[in-house]
Amino acid sequence: MALRHAVLAALLDEELSGYQLTKAFDLGVANFWHALPQQLYAELAKLEQDGLIAGREVVQEARPNKRLFQVTEAGLAELERFAATATKPSFIRDDLLVKVQSADHVDTGALIAQLTERAAFAEAKIGLFDELLRKMRGDRSEQEYLRHGERIGPYLTCLRGLAFEQGNRDWCERAVTVLRERRSGSRPAVRTTVATQQPDGPE
Amino acid sequence: MALRHAVLAALLDEELSGYQLTKAFDLGVANFWHALPQQLYAELAKLEQDGLIAGREVVQEARPNKRLFQVTEAGLAELERFAATATKPSFIRDDLLVKVQSADHVDTGALIAQLTERAAFAEAKIGLFDELLRKMRGDRSEQEYLRHGERIGPYLTCLRGLAFEQGNRDWCERAVTVLRERRSGSRPAVRTTVATQQPDGPE
DNA sequence: AGGCCCATGTAATCTGTTACATGATTCC
DNA sequence: GGAATCATGTAACAGATTACATGGGCCT
Structure with a gap:
């Protein structure tokens, strides 16, 4: 039950509509959690029912009306x-790692392509995060902001x-280099035969 | 549908029983995916039905019998x-980040405790990964292993x-330092009042 | 005697994803 | 005229977690 709390945390900083929330949780930034619009609208409805957030209608002329939500005292x-x-530790769960894990047995060309794409994606997010951090800091130095800045929570999660994403980018680039080097000195991929294990043998 | 492939990838290297798989996917290492025993046993059953893996019974005396699974050609x-x-990009989804995001509004003592705990957990995993990498390399240098080592897939995911985990540890330690420094120059936490947003106002 | 390790599951529930739906307005 | 943005959902399905169940052997 943590999406619930992620939404509450996102609403601490500013009053947002469901649509604005989806922007924060979807592509773009998603600093500390990720969720799709459907989940968010559903969660907002539940949170409001439970009295943890309060919504107010904002009438608009040129656009559809919207409801802005705010965290209540109970929230x-x-x-x-x-x-x-x-807090339980969080684990990696990434399709790309699964693919790389099988690098010795599958076509590395496809892997290289996907690692390259991921590196570019990571680079783009790095740019977004950099900008976000600069915006939060304003003209203060990082040292100064970390000591006295308001909104230290968002700043830290952004860091x-x-x-x-820097880790992703660096790893992807390294993996590409490694796989390329190996291909140039390529021998055909061989299916390794599994040794027969004896009952009660040493493990 | 990726647990399926994670299991296949895990079985490429060696024939394993369900129980042995749970060890790899559960606590301990879980380099490239994480799953609970129940999911794994269910997935193994489906994979066998679909002919993507083949199991063979190993009779044991001192322990319960087990079934070892191997990837088939179809697998x-x-x-x-x-x-x-x-491959779709993967996103962060971590309760600890949600908690830190709300650092300006909740008790930082509790956060510091949990960040410290997480740093220790990360440190422990770092140790495990280091050891695993050393084992895979044997007496070869990393350079050498990356170029010519067998099992480059597992080596890369382990990296x-x-x-x-190094990123986790470093960030946790930094966050603890920052939160501690701020506490020593502490003023009471104030609930910020949200500015009233006007319809169609600039966003 | 009590607890942990091996070994394998079932059942119920909660969470997340995919597909689909609607309708106005603004930008190219 | 077509696509993108604003704005909000419903329904069906897939995936993950929690709780529970069983049973022998080993270690203290």
């Missing part, structure tokens, strides 16, 4: 409670997002 | 096909896992 209390509970 | 073909499909 803040719920976040506080959540923040105090123990994690940045480092994560 | 390898399926992985090959999977590796050639486009990503290592970098990811």
